[in-house]
Amino acid sequence: MEYMSFEDIVKAINGKVILKGKYGGFGKVSTDTRKIEEKDIFIALKGDNFNGNEYAKLASEKGASICIVDEIKYKDSDIQNYTTIIKVENTRQALLDLAEAYRNTLDIRIIGVTGSVGKTSTKDLVAAALSSKFKVFKTEANFNNEIGLPKMIFKLDNSFDIAVLEMGMNNLGEIHNMAKAARPDIAIITNIGTAHIGRLKTRENILKAKLEITDFFSNKNILVINNDNDLLSEVKSNNFKIKKVSLDNEGDITASDIKLMENSIDFLIKENNSNTGESISVEVPGKHSVLNALFAVICGRLLNMSYSDIREGLRNLKTTNMRLEVTKGTKFTIINDCYNANLDSMKAAIDVLSGYSGNRKIAVLGTMGELGESSVKLHREVGRYAAKNEINLLIAIGEYSKDYRSGFESVQNENGKVMEFQDYNKVVEFLTHEYIKKQDVVLVKASRSMKFESIVLKLNENIDK
CATH class of the missing domain: 3.90.190.20 (Mur ligase, C-terminal domain)
Structure with a gap:
């Protein structure tokens, strides 16, 4: 939060200062009092089985410089003199709003990754491919929802060139909220399948939810899609650019001469329907991994990387646990x-x-x-x-x-x-x-x-x- 002032924070979350402490700067953003350190900002979230507002006293005792609450569950005498209390309408929304404001202070490119399947594997491959030329941050573990994604944004600073952020969803509107906070420059939709169909009822609704990642796009932004997916192959836009990867159909980047080994894949690259003579090898199994790797390749090419640099980056691949x-x-x-x-x-x-x-x-x-x-x-x-x-x-x-x-x-x-x-x-x-x-x-x-x-x-x- 080093790029924001106290006034910036209050404005970003549309908050009201109801208890003013002796301001002495602030550090990380936290939603967990178990991890609070001196000068942190504590945002009191509510869940089905807990109410973070009840922990404002504890957060203050542990050194929080700011507590953001949407209910008063403390006495003024409980709060240390260095802690400021800011009240908002909804702390979950405040978390997203603060992340959006912080993201806008950063000079960093963001690649957003969503889809019914393959998000995490694609995120890992994209981050690896870009790592030989750029300092890259990627979403940790499964921090890919409306609470996790802001936490990832707060970990960024201007020492990073690129952040690869994963965006999952359970319903319509969620990716819209995350895209508003993250403002991706490039977005990837891996595919449209049946995950969450119990809530969204149809694959067409799943497509609608995933396309929310482009809600804040202009003609400077790029959406990268899997052209082998029946629904994605029909996506068109006059508002932003679309690039396509494919195994079976036409695409800006496609694979040929695919070799599948037990623990790795090997294939040749076609770019704009022309053979490049460039080969890609990745230490991940399965034909589905070829498509995920193509997303990594096209991101590298969009960022003016050579195939040699992309190959070097892919050798740094660190995959997420419990994924094949x-x-x-x-x-x-x-x-x-x-x-x-x-x-x-x-x-x-x-x-x-x-x-x-x-x-x-x-x-x-x-x-x-x-x-x-x-x-x-x-x-x-x-x-x-x-x-x-x-x-x-x-x-x-x-x-x-x-x-x-x-x-x-x-x-x-x-x-x-x-x-x-x-x-x-x-x-x-x-x-x-x-x-x-x-x-x-x-x-x-x-x-x-x-x-x-x-x-x-x-x-x-x-x-x-």
Whole structure:
């Protein structure tokens, strides 16, 4: 917050100073009193099970120079003489408004990344590709919502050249609010699938929500889209530029001569339909990763990077945990993809499992969340896809395990079977004590809420036994 004055802060959040402390400067922005340090700004957020306004006294005691509240839950005598209290209509909105004002003080390019699947992997690849020429910040972990994104903006300063910020959503309007705060110069939409279709009802509404990332675009801004996606390929605009990447159709950057290895991809680049002779190699698995890598390549080219610089940057790739994370043991191999799950990412993970060398292929799959009325149909589709890809054993866990079974058994797969479990410990016990043989490969994947990493941890304990 070094580029803003006290008056700037009050104005940005449309706040009213109701208790004036002895102003002595301010440091970081925090929404968690457990992490408050001297001179921090505390924003009191409310959730389903907590009310941050109740912690203004504690924030002051820990040294906060400013507390931003939307309810008075303290006595004046509770507040230290160095703390100023600012009251706003809504602290969640104040967080976004303050982030927007702070972002406007920065001389930094921002690349926003959204889409139904592949956001985090694409963010990691774009940040890596640009890292050989620029100082790059990228969204940490899953700080990609209306609370997390402002926290990422507050971590920026003018020492960075570029920030690659991920934007997720559960409903219409959320990406609009994040785009208003972040004001991306370049936006990427990876695809339009079925994630969150339970709330938004149609893929067309999902497209509408994702396109909110362009709500503050002008003719200086660029939207990069996946031209292989049926809905995105139809997107047009007279207000901003559109660039396209593709594996199967025309695009500004496309891939050819694709080679898929167990843990890496290799392909040649066409730029504006012309062969460049340039090859790209990345240490990530799966055909879906080629498209994600193309987003990284086109961002590099839009920022005037050479292919040599892009290749050098991609060698710095640091991927996010639990995203097709492979652990090889002396007995069997685990593919940990527990970060999240929807139809497209399930199919991509099954493709990686199917193409992995080894003995038998085992998929431990749990619930895909927020699919609403489409839940039964889409879980059955994943079951069918697993059988078609000759998965030897599908272990189905959760509310829709019977639908996984129904889909799997609807396809002839002589070497495959499906089993249902509800107890994670029994899954691990069955696999490690009865089923797994040397050189088997196990994929573990479900929506984040199922916490399948606990299964991975227990499997890891037996990976060499």
